[in-house]
Amino acid sequence: MAELVAVIASTHHPFYYRASTSTGEDRPPFADEWVRKVEAFRETLTKARPDVLVMVGSDHFHQLWLDNMPQFLVGKAPFYDANWYNEEREFGLPRMTLAGQEDLSAHVLREGLDAGFDLAFSNELRIDHSITCPIITLRPEADLPIVPVYTNIFAPPLPQPKRFVQLGRTIRELVESWPSDQRVAVIGTGHLSLELGGPRQFGPHGPDPQFDQKAVEWISSGDIEGCLAEVTLDSLHAPGNATHGFMDFMLMMGVAGEGRKADYVDTYDLFHTMEAYFTWYPDGGKA
């Protein structure tokens, strides 16, 4: 069976690419420290020597739209083109093409359906920065095949937080039951407190530093039970109007497992949101 060699949860900040590649007067003062932190984080994936990446993210109204909105969708295609005109325009993100791992996609879809998740699928999916940001930060060579998994954290009605945790647990079971000798890493990105298009956006730090502190504690200690006891679809409005993206972190806690402390934790307070990076090694890092 396939081996789950790393579980990684991260924020996906679309400004990183431009900040890290800019020079001279254009380079923002926070860039050097940000790059240092991202390169240290990248090392946690590199040393797990993955062959395949399962990438959990959320389409930001690029290909998925309100006339036909899936809650959870798995890509099954030989290739995924990536990044969109408005991401190029606003963030300077490059166009990319990533290879797909169709066997694992097919396994996740078939076995996921049989495990009680009515997963939508796409055979032609152009992915966005929720998946390409972690490729840029964690695997800039973009040389590994992926299985994209999209969640709806964006267009209400949304699935309940516990459903994200359950999907995370199921993804782990599906990866570990995939008849293959491949080494698989599961990487998911979301947000801590975040406000976009509201009065608390682009402040000197994230809109709710107290929530961020609590969230980092839940994630780094694997406290799924404590997190589920406090986090509801309603409560997530309070820390910032885009904070429902935190549910993708909850999904990744489900992949990592209840009570499973993260093996690597780092954060970086930026001007309008806190960056957060977590890695778990299911085998304790022996690989």
Place this chain on the structure above:
Amino acid sequence: MSKYLLDKFLFTVDRDAELVERYREQPRETVTWWEAEHANRLLNCVDAERSTWLAFDDTEREALATHDYPTLFALGAHPFLTLTLFIAMFERDHAEPLGFQKEYARRLAHFSLPYPDIAT
């Protein structure tokens, strides 16, 4: 009232570079044209297949025609769609980095929780 149609306008304009410029320069004309020609277009279908019932109400039409993003927020338009499109149109008019984004926050400062419902 149709939050969905407000979102559909923001979504379809935002993804088209020419339309972004047209809406910046001629907002009322663009909204009138879009409502007549595109409001009932099914995005994933051929042009011959259209909806028959989508229209703005007067408040929605006026908010779009005047680039009134605080009113769009009040009407429950999706904040991510509004922000993204308005950054594309107006960030260029501000010299300071994130100057437009900060002004945007200031103009919404009178809103407190709970924010207007964005469910469609």
